[in-house]
Amino acid sequence: DIQMTQSPSSLSASVGDRVTITCRASQGIRSSLAWYQQKPGKPPRLLIYAATTLQSGVPSRFRGSGSGTDFTLTITSLQPEDLATYYCQKYDSLPPTFGQGTKVEIK
């Protein structure tokens, strides 16, 4: 199975900061990658699919980039409501594996 490795596992940043989370696949997955946001006690919420496409209703400060094996989720200006854990997921082939998550905290 293809493994997904996210980094960092956690980060702390100030409101207004630019935040970058990376996700690396153990093999190429083209652009078959999604990013999810999960707030405590809530289900995941789809932010980005096809590596770069913003899901309807998601603020434009969330941006996805990359293809092949290396992907990035960028929050261009961190907001207090962005406190959450972020997961990448590859879906080019079964099983659709998730990364281990990145917990974002607000300073």
Added chain:
Amino acid sequence: EGQLLESGGEVVQPGASLRLSCAASGFGFSYYAMSWVRQAPGKGLEWVSGISADGTRARHIDSVEGRFTVTRDNSANVLSLQMNSLRVEDTAVYYCAKDYGDYAGHDASDIWGQGTVVIVSS
């Protein structure tokens, strides 16, 4: 806006069986693949099972193969997960999720339920 509502989670002993259900509303259920994703306490997300839009193709991860069965009733807009021979390590919140496409596990999931809790403990 589509909605998913899971039910059926409870506390059971190892070796027991349980059936989870997920009622869908607000979207064309029969057109989309569906998935079950679980999250063990304090852990990350794990895709468990998926089924194609027409219900003819179902897949599971290796650790539940032969114990879990995913099915769907497109006439009733219900997704199910039959879980047999439950193990302590199956303890988790189980989410049902709608996939963007019609082939299980080959697309992002854009609608998620609130989850149902399964605890396997002696």
